Every structure is written in C-alpha cells, then in structure tokens.
Amino acid sequence: MTLFRNRKTQRHHLLGLALGVIGLAIIPMGSASALTLKTQTVELPTSTRVFPGDSAGAKAANTYCLMCHSAGMVMNQPDLPKATWLVEVNKMKNAFKAPIPDDQVSVIADYLDSIKGKK
Amino acid sequence: MTLYPTDDDRRTRRQFLQTAATGLGLLALSRQALAAQTIELPLPGGPDTRRLTTAFPGKGQMILQRTRPPLLETPWSVYDKGVFTPVDEFYVRWHWADIPTTMDPHTHKVRISGHVDKTLEFTVFDLMKNFKHVELAAVNQCSGNSRGYFQPRVPGGEWSNGAMGNARWVGVRLKDVLDAAGVKPGAVQVQFEGSERPVVPTAPNLKKSLSVDHARDGEVMIAWEMNGQALPLLNGFPFRLVVPGWYATYWTKMLQHIRVLDHEDTNFWMHPAYTIPDNWPQANMTPGEKDVKFVPINRMVPRSFVTNLANGAKVGAGRPELVRGIAFGGDTGVKSVDISLDGGKTWTPTQLGRDYGKYSFRQWSTHVKLPKGEQTLLVRCTNSDGLQQPMTPNWNPGGFMRNVVESTQLIAV
Numbered sequence: 001m002t003l004f005r006n007r008k009t010q011r012h013h014l015l016g017l018a019l020g021v022i023g024l025a026i027i028p029m030g031s032a033s034a035l036t037l038k039t040q041t042v043e044l045p046t047s048t049r050v051f052p053g054d055s056a057g058a059k060a061a062n063t064y065c066l067m068c069h070s071a072g073m074v075m076n077q078p079d080l081p082k083a084t085w086l087v088e089v090n091k092m093k094n095a096f097k098a099p100i101p102d103d104q105v106s107v108i109a110d111y112l113d114s115i116k117g118k119k
Numbered sequence: 120m121t122l123y124p125t126d127d128d129r130r131t132r133r134q135f136l137q138t139a140a141t142g143l144g145l146l147a148l149s150r151q152a153l154a155a156q157t158i159e160l161p162l163p164g165g166p167d168t169r170r171l172t173t174a175f176p177g178k179g180q181m182i183l184q185r186t187r188p189p190l191l192e193t194p195w196s197v198y199d200k201g202v203f204t205p206v207d208e209f210y211v212r213w214h215w216a217d218i219p220t221t222m223d224p225h226t227h228k229v230r231i232s233g234h235v236d237k238t239l240e241f242t243v244f245d246l247m248k249n250f251k252h253v254e255l256a257a258v259n260q261c262s263g264n265s266r267g268y269f270q271p272r273v274p275g276g277e278w279s280n281g282a283m284g285n286a287r288w289v290g291v292r293l294k295d296v297l298d299a300a301g302v303k304p305g306a307v308q309v310q311f312e313g314s315e316r317p318v319v320p321t322a323p324n325l326k327k328s329l330s331v332d333h334a335r336d337g338e339v340m341i342a343w344e345m346n347g348q349a350l351p352l353l354n355g356f357p358f359r360l361v362v363p364g365w366y367a368t369y370w371t372k373m374l375q376h377i378r379v380l381d382h383e384d385t386n387f388w389m390h391p392a393y394t395i396p397d398n399w400p401q402a403n404m405t406p407g408e409k410d411v412k413f414v415p416i417n418r419m420v421p422r423s424f425v426t427n428l429a430n431g432a433k434v435g436a437g438r439p440e441l442v443r444g445i446a447f448g449g450d451t452g453v454k455s456v457d458i459s460l461d462g463g464k465t466w467t468p469t470q471l472g473r474d475y476g477k478y479s480f481r482q483w484s485t486h487v488k489l490p491k492g493e494q495t496l497l498v499r500c501t502n503s504d505g506l507q508q509p510m511t512p513n514w515n516p517g518g519f520m521r522n523v524v525e526s527t528q529l530i531a532v
Contacts, residue, residue, distance in 0.1 A: 038224070044187070
C-alpha cells in the first residue's frame with residue numbers, strides 16, 4: 001500500500017520537539033509536522049437582510065424562513081416555477097420541520113413566486 | 120517544476136485577473152471595503168452577482184453563497200495557484216445553523232457505538248496516541264458543485280465550480296478505530312453524525328452512512344490535519360471523516376458519532392436527500408420524468424478544468440499559448456487529460472503534472488496555437504478505469520454530479 005505513509009515515529013519526535021520549543025515561547029515556522037491543536041472559538045457573521053416588501057407573504061417569509069437560514073439563500077436562487085417554490089416550502093415544513101402554519105404555505109410560495117417566479 | 124509560474128509571474132497575472140477588484144491596491148483597504156466587493160458567476164439566467172467576503176473565521180476572501188448556515192465558495196483563481204487548495208480558501212458548506220462556535224479538542228469526543236463489542240470514545244489526542252497515522256491526498260467535492268449551471272435550473276446552493284478542494288489529509292484509518300471497538304458479525308452500515316444541529320429541534324440531524332465494507336476498506340480516515348494545518352472550525356475542527364473518491368456529503372465534519380448498524384440506514388439524509396437517478400456515472404434523467412429510481416449519491420466521476428484562462432480571455436494568435444489546469448479522476452486516478460479545438464472531433468493529450476495519488480487533483484498543461492478569431496477550447500479527463508467526461512451535461516432535480524466536458528471561449532488576436 002503506497003498511498004499511505006506511516007508518520008507516527010516522525011511526528012512523535014517532532015511533536016516532542018515542538019512542545020519543547022513552545023515552552024521557550026518560540027513558534028516553529030514552516031514545519032507541517034509541528035501541528036498543535038488548540039481550542040477554536042469563533043464568531044460567525046450574521047445577516048440583517050430581510051425579504052423585501054411588507055406584504056403578508058414577505059412577513060411570513062421573514063418569520064419562518066429566517067429562523068433557519070439567511071435571506072441570501074433565497075435571493076441567490078434563480079427564477080423558478082411556482083410549483084417548484086411550493087415543493088420547496090413544503091420541504092421546509094415537512095422534512096425540515098419549519099413551524100409554518102398550514103395556511104401560510106401557499107402565502108409564502110406565492111410571495112417567492114412574486115419575487116423569484118419563472119414566468 | 121516548470122508547469123507553474125514563479126511568484127512574480129503569478130502576482131502579475133493575478134493582478135491582471137483582479138483588475139475589476141482594483142488589483143493590489145485593495146490590500147490597503149479595510150475589511151469592510153473588501154467585503155463590499157462582488158464577483159460575477161456566469162450562471163444561466165442569473166442571478167450571478169455574489170459578494171466576496173473576508174468575514175468568516177479562518178477563511179480568506181470567499182464567495183458568499185449564504186451567510187447562515189455558511190456556504191462559502193472558493194474563488195476560481197485559487198485553483199491556478201497549485202495542486203493543493205489553501206486551507207483558508209477551501210470551500211465551506213453547512214446544513215444546519217446551530218454550529219458549535221467553541222471547539223475544545225481536549226473535550227470533544229467521537230463515540231463509536233451500536234453493533235460493536237464495546238463502546239469507545241476518543242478525543243483527537245486519543246486518536247493520535249492510539250492509532251497509526253496516515254496521510255492521503257484527496258479531493259473533497261460537494262455533491263452539488265456546479266449546480267448553478269444546471270438547465271433547467273434547480274433549487275439549492277447555486278454554486279459555480281468552486282465547491283471543491285484538494286488537500287493532504289492526516290489522521291487515522293477508520294478501520295483501525297472500528298477494529299478497536301470490534302465490529303460484530305451482521306453489521307451492515309456505519310453511520311456518521313457531526314456536532315451541527317438544526318435550529319428546530321425536531322428537524323433531522325445530518326447523518327450519513329457507508330457500507331461496513333467501505334468503512335473498513337483502510338482508505339476512509341478520520342483526519343485532524345489538512346495541508347499541514349489544523350482544520351478550521353468551519354471545515355470540521357477537530358476532525359472530520361475523509362472518504363476518498365466519494366462526494367463530500369459523506370465527509371462528516373466535527374465527527375461526533377460513529378454508529379455501527381445491523382440494518383440499512385433509511386434516515387432522511389440518505390433517502391430522499393442526496394439521491395441520484397440509478398444510472399451512475401450519468402446520474403441523468405429528463406426533467407419531469409416519472410418513475411425514476413433514486414439511490415444515494417456515491418462515487419465521484421472525472422472532471423477537468425482550465426485554470427489559467429477565463430472565458431473570453433484574449434490570447435495571442437498563431438503562436439504557442441500556455442493552457443493549464445486541474446483534473447481529477449473521481450473514484451480513481453487520472454489517466455489522461457485531452458483538449459480539443461474542433462468541438463470534440465479530435466483530441467490532443469496534455470502533459471500531466473506530478474501524481475499525488477489517485478484521489479488528488481492532477482495538474483495538466485499544454486501549449487495551443489490558435490488561428491485568429493473566437494475559438495472554443497474543450498478539456499476532457501479520462502480516468503484510470505477508462506471513464507471519460509461526457510460531451511452533454513446531465514440533469515437531475517438535486518443538481519448533483521455535474522461533470523460535462525468544460526468549454527472555454529478564447530479570443531485569439
């Protein structure tokens with residue numbers, strides 16, 4: 001098996017070396033094997049974008065769609081047939097459990113068709 | 120290595136490519152100004168404008184496909200830099216918005232349970248200590264890479280071609296970890312689940328499964344290192360599954376659970392999500408076609424791209440012009456990369472760059488002499504199994520597995 005090579009011996013040696021030099025506050029540069037794993041804490045960007053308009057559809061989209069994903073996901077979609085939008089909204093409700101009331105499914109689909117409908 | 124230019128050449132060329140983005144002057148601008156830049160993806164029917172963002176931790180300038188949960192595409196110019204994709208420019212794709220924002224490698228554990236002799240838990244340091252380390256170069260490609268080029272268009276992440284990357288992964292063999300737990304007779308599949316969670320608690324966690332034989336093939340890995348660095352949190356820190364030759368949907372990030380199943384996994388994410396028409400390698404059907412049998416997406420198929428010349432690029436007429444790019448064979452290596460200047464009637468082989476193993480990108484290059492005028496350059500990869508990229512694009516409702524022969528329009532002047 002030539003795809004893999006055993007790096008354990010080499011890595012253990014280098015890891016020990018790396019730990020040693022880190023103790024001296026010297027960070028080894030350019031050595032791929034001197035990997036140290038430290039806690040990663042991140043802040044993820046948020047989006048303030050909302051669906052345009054003040055129709056019932058825009059309000060419903062802002063209430064339910066934005067719970068799980070930013071508006072850009074929809075705004076980057078191509079124009080799609082209304083039937084496709086209805087399938088998408090139903091998928092969000094049924095498969096992905098978005099708490100969209102039954103009577104709001106077609107309201108949202110109509111709204112998406114109005115901003116992203118394929119005529 | 121003569122395939123690639125010196126740093127000076129590269130800087131000049133990239134500066135040229137970035138003219139719309141004000142070239143190197145942008146280095147002096149603020150992060151906010153950088154974030155305001157946009158890029159055009161030539162998606163049929165649009166919308167094709169995307170923001171470029173530097174706002175994501177561990178990431179350089181990326182194409183913003185979605186802020187939450189993050190979908191970040193690698194800008195195309197990155198693939199011309201070399202055979203391995205820089206970690207900070209490696210694409211990012213999450214399904215659910217509840218992503219742990221703190222990951223402590225000393226406390227995060229992967230738990231091996233289910234149809235095994237004993238349940239085990241390992242931190243990344245436990246894995247490092249207890250199992251043999253292995254390294255493998257492999258392409259990680261989103262199932263829906265290039266979805267934005269499907270016609271008719273389909274809903275989903277509207278990627279251009281930048282939802283892929285190549286890295287040298289270091290970790291341990293999944294086989295060794297499974298053997299430590301002791302897979303019981305009668306095991307059928309092995310299921311993988313990471314630490315991301317849906318915002319709505321009743322929604323299905325992302326879980327993906329491989330056959331037990333595949334999971335124990337000695338190639339599937341748990342990796343904590345990519346291209347010599349720790350995985351950025353957004354690429355799955357502290358470790359992720361590496362499934363060489365298979366689409367990235369199986370490469371579970373922030374791996375938390377490995378469950379050995381004594382039955383086939385029928386969860387939503389195996390079926391109907393991420394399924395393709397049952398005619399691999401085509402994954403093809405007619406829009407609206409009824410009674411199509413769908414199966415879970417699986418092995419990748421060959422692809423090849425030009426990286427040094429964009430669509431519409433001007434090149435010199437009547438003299439040799441360098442064309443180069445990358446290719447990968449899918450689930451096996453690259454046998455050849457050929458180009459055609461006559462619409463696919465005749466093909467000419469290119470020179471292949473260094474072979475980093477059958478799951479890696481392979482660079483290719485050649486020189487072409489073009490007559491004056493508009494020319495179309497086609498590039499086609501043939502893999503080691505003899506599988507060639509098709510001349511016509513596939514279609515399926517998920518927008519999966521696109522691998523049509525790519526064409527680049529050039530203007531020879």
